Amino acid sequence: MTKNSTSVAHKRVFLFAAAFNHFSGGASTLSAEARASMRDALGGKGAGLAEMTASGISVPPGLTIMTSVCREYYDSGKTLPPHLFDEVLAELADVETAVGRRLGDVADPLLLSVRSGAKFSMPGMMDTILNLGLNDATVEGLAAKLGERFALDSYRRFIQMFGNVVLELGKDEFEELLHEAKQSAGVETDAELAPDQLRALIASYKHLVRQRVGIDFPQDTHEQLRGAVEAVFRSWNNDRAIYYRNLNGIDHAIGTAVTVQAMVFGNLNERSGTGVCFTRNPSTGEPVLYGEYLLNAQGEDVVAGIRTPKPIARLAEEMPDSHAELLRTTAALEAAYFDVQDVEFTIESGRLYILQTRTGKRTAEAAVRIAVDLANEGVISRQTALTRVEPSQLNQLLLPSFAGEELAAAKMVGRHISTGLAASPGAAVGRIVFDPDEAAALGAAGEKVILVRIETCPDDIHGIVPAQGVVTARGGMTSHAAVVARGMGKPCVSGCEALKIDLAGQSFTVGGRVFRKDDVISINGSSGEIYAGAIPSTNIKLSQHFHTLLSWADDVRELGIRTNADTPDDAELARKFGAEGVGLCRTEHMFMSQERLPVVQKMILATNEGDRRAALAELLPLQRDDFAGIFRAMDGLPVTIRLLDPPLHEFLPKADKLKEEIAELRPLPGTAEAIAQKEALLLKIAELHESNPMMGLRGCRLGLLYPEINEMQVQAIFEAAIIVSSEGLTVLPEIMIPLVGVVEELQFAREVLERVAAETMRKGGVAVDYKFGTMIEVPRAALTADEIAAHAEFFSFGTNDLTQMTYGYSRDDAEGRFLQQYLDGVNVNGAKRKVLARNPFEVLDQGGVGKLMKIAVEGGRSTRPDLKIGICGEHGGEPSSIAFAGKVGLNYVSCSPYRVPVARLAAAQASISSTQERDK
Ligand code: ADP
Ligand code: MG
Ligand code: MG
Numbered sequence: 008m009t010k011n012s013t014s015v016a017h018k019r020v021f022l023f024a025a026a027f028n029h030f031s032g033g034a035s036t037l038s039a040e041a042r043a044s045m046r047d048a049l050g051g052k053g054a055g056l057a058e059m060t061a062s063g064i065s066v067p068p069g070l071t072i073m074t075s076v077c078r079e080y081y082d083s084g085k086t087l088p089p090h091l092f093d094e095v096l097a098e099l100a101d102v103e104t105a106v107g108r109r110l111g112d113v114a115d116p117l118l119l120s121v122r123s124g125a126k127f128s129m130p131g132m133m134d135t136i137l138n139l140g141l142n143d144a145t146v147e148g149l150a151a152k153l154g155e156r157f158a159l160d161s162y163r164r165f166i167q168m169f170g171n172v173v174l175e176l177g178k179d180e181f182e183e184l185l186h187e188a189k190q191s192a193g194v195e196t197d198a199e200l201a202p203d204q205l206r207a208l209i210a211s212y213k214h215l216v217r218q219r220v221g222i223d224f225p226q227d228t229h230e231q232l233r234g235a236v237e238a239v240f241r242s243w244n245n246d247r248a249i250y251y252r253n254l255n256g257i258d259h260a261i262g263t264a265v266t267v268q269a270m271v272f273g274n275l276n277e278r279s280g281t282g283v284c285f286t287r288n289p290s291t292g293e294p295v296l297y298g299e300y301l302l303n304a305q306g307e308d309v310v311a312g313i314r315t316p317k318p319i320a321r322l323a324e325e326m327p328d329s330h331a332e333l334l335r336t337t338a339a340l341e342a343a344y345f346d347v348q349d350v351e352f353t354i355e356s357g358r359l360y361i362l363q364t365r366t367g368k369r370t371a372e373a374a375v376r377i378a379v380d381l382a383n384e385g386v387i388s389r390q391t392a393l394t395r396v397e398p399s400q401l402n403q404l405l406l407p408s409f410a411g412e413e414l415a416a417a418k419m420v421g422r423h424i425s426t427g428l429a430a431s432p433g434a435a436v437g438r439i440v441f442d443p444d445e446a447a448a449l450g451a452a453g454e455k456v457i458l459v460r461i462e463t464c465p466d467d468i469h470g471i472v473p474a475q476g477v478v479t480a481r482g483g484m485t486s487h488a489a490v491v492a493r494g495m496g497k498p499c500v501s502g503c504e505a506l507k508i509d510l511a512g513q514s515f516t517v518g519g520r521v522f523r524k525d526d527v528i529s530i531n532g533s534s535g536e537i538y539a540g541a542i543p544s545t546n547i548k549l550s551q552h553f554h555t556l557l558s559w560a561d562d563v564r565e566l567g568i569r570t571n572a573d574t575p576d577d578a579e580l581a582r583k584f585g586a587e588g589v590g591l592c593r594t595e596h597m598f599m600s601q602e603r604l605p606v607v608q609k610m611i612l613a614t615n616e617g618d619r620r621a622a623l624a625e626l627l628p629l630q631r632d633d634f635a636g637i638f639r640a641m642d643g644l645p646v647t648i649r650l651l652d653p654p655l656h657e658f659l660p661k662a663d664k665l666k667e668e669i670a671e672l673r674p675l676p677g678t679a680e681a682i683a684q685k686e687a688l689l690l691k692i693a694e695l696h697e698s699n700p701m702m703g704l705r706g707c708r709l710g711l712l713y714p715e716i717n718e719m720q721v722q723a724i725f726e727a728a729i730i731v732s733s734e735g736l737t738v739l740p741e742i743m744i745p746l747v748g749v750v751e752e753l754q755f756a757r758e759v760l761e762r763v764a765a766e767t768m769r770k771g772g773v774a775v776d777y778k779f780g781t782m783i784e785v786p787r788a789a790l791t792a793d794e795i796a797a798h799a800e801f802f803s804f805g806t807n808d809l810t811q812m813t814y815g816y817s818r819d820d821a822e823g824r825f826l827q828q829y830l831d832g833v834n835v836n837g838a839k840r841k842v843l844a845r846n847p848f849e850v851l852d853q854g855g856v857g858k859l860m861k862i863a864v865e866g867g868r869s870t871r872p873d874l875k876i877g878i879c880g881e882h883g884g885e886p887s888s889i890a891f892a893g894k895v896g897l898n899y900v901s902c903s904p905y906r907v908p909v910a911r912l913a914a915a916q917a918s919i920s921s922t923q924e925r926d927k
Pocket of ligand 2: 351
């Protein structure tokens, strides 16, 4: 290999021609590094052609001008480096020898294609010129050898492409002349134009060039070649190429290579053709050759849409030998590149040529199947298979999506209403409902509804649960609605500011259109799009391949994967997706349901401990049943239950709403008691008011001031544990105390709760295996983790609050406001600059929050070496955050049920890459 890489390093032009093989051994013998440096130097297309040539695959000979020349071209103010053209001509001489024709030879001309190709595939973004080398003289030589009609058609195609790409004339100007020619000849397709008509068309093309550019169409073939090479370099910086690179994060500085290659002719006769194929079906992954072709056609004809291409299977009937050879060759290519290939081919008079091979793009479904199949076939290892699927792609497989054709049709007829943030993926259809109570009632009656809100707050949850999906006009990706919806795998479009919602009128206006309650809409939470009317959706069933891939992930991952689940249903679903326990059960969600809220409010309104305990006693059996259900679903697996966390005002109605209700009641008779009740609530709201509730009376602080709340919860947990373990199931409760910042908070809370636990177990006559631990979500807790670990058997990082408090950003306020501007860029002396590269509430901030986590892990384990540590919170389902969790030595991550498969795969990939790093 050394010989070859040096030949790449010291040259600017690289020859590929079977007769002059420049490096020994086939494509499959190249190391990954060698392959990568070939691609750097020759671009993906050039490297592929060189490797295929070396492997003995039939490729028309040619040469590649390296990407470094493109960089020189731009560095020197868009001029070709001196002597470059001499080097090109020197290598071209070998191409001419290999083919047995010469460029510009009047009797038997060599024709060339001049092709672009960067390191990263940019399909169709740059330019290619075909049939170069034709002029008024060579066209006659070609006509004598291969037929007049063919030669003339090739010439007019060349003038058209050269005119467009090199001379920068509009495509439509030529198309118009072609159209006129066909009309006056009374034919449908260009293939039907007779030689005389083609001659006239060529004359009109040349006339157009003279008129518009002021030169005669270049007859000198060297001048043609030089112009084409420069034009390809220029096309590196055309608008669509720049746009594509921005979109895909491709470096603008790397430049394109230019490949100059002998033409082969798919348009020579009926035993010729051109096509594109994938070695496996790119949308399902099915292992059959998949693609399209056209007989008697060249280049872009297949994609141009003028003639309908035929499926590749037809080639087996039309040209069985070529089909068989195509099967053999593409199979060899897949084996050499260890992955699905997207292959361009041309057949000339029955002989097959490969013109390009690259890694085939594929859907999530195909990616999973292909990875598993390739591993089972022994082409790649299981580990490699695991790295072939992007974890977040798995989301697509877990959610319903709109059927592609129906969606396209809806777009065509203008049913797209607006686009907000893609807050929680999936497709949903339902009637518009604005009121959460109504959504709950309709949902209970089995109606499909979409809850549309200006913004959501925690007490909307009962309306979100039964809805098919949620739309909000305000709020970001981590707004309450988005977090809750993602947790439930429910489609959500948030922050769709174009919707002007009129709650009183029960309607919204957008783009001049009015939508009313009960109108049906469709939302796509994966794209943020909202549509009028119903679009049918498809519910994808999880394949055997999916389960196989994830079982391989489980074999290699070191991190445990738990789920955030507040209900038995969630816990059951998460277990089906492979969760190994509950990492976070938020008990407050159990307080939010319609029938419980009044009891919770009674508890909050109580003015003495006795009344408070009475209200709590009503809640106790309800909580016990919830816990029992979750324990049953998680038989044999740990369940972490967080004691009450949010500030109490979240369980009370909004003051404005209460005041309105009171005003409505006042004139009515017999409402004195109801009014008094509401006024008491109002007083309580005023009493509980805090200017910064996120940093106020919540978490463990609540439990210390009102111990009876926590006592009730712990009693409910242990009573449930006793009931379920007496059913013969294994219960492993872990009780988690939130928002600890000082060790005393944990110590005192724990002393009270240990007493209640002991009493409950004694009464029940059953001992339950349990643990006490805490969340680490206040920076001070992370910094004093060594002290805290003395009283905690486990830590769970609450990365949402930890991020909020580490940055000092209030999550509820920052999103959609200054945080969005930080992410988009702020004005710095007239230039727009990003303050934050990523939203730290979505992707764990390793530099700051992560540093605190490391301190906490080290501190905690210095006191208690076997301390179990996990993450709960949004980050637990995000691949880069999962990798970080593995790196700092956490035992598990916990995420919403629908994220569990993503987390299993991401954790496996993290293990694989850390092993690879260790091995280096
Ligand atoms: P892109 O990068 O846009 O795919 P290509 O360089 O692959 O551009 O060229 C586009 C098409 O031109 C090819 O798919 C093929 O059909 C045709 N083509 C390119 N080079 C040749 C050649 N040497 N002989 C015949 N056709 C060619
Ligand atoms: Mg191509
Ligand atoms: Mg928290």
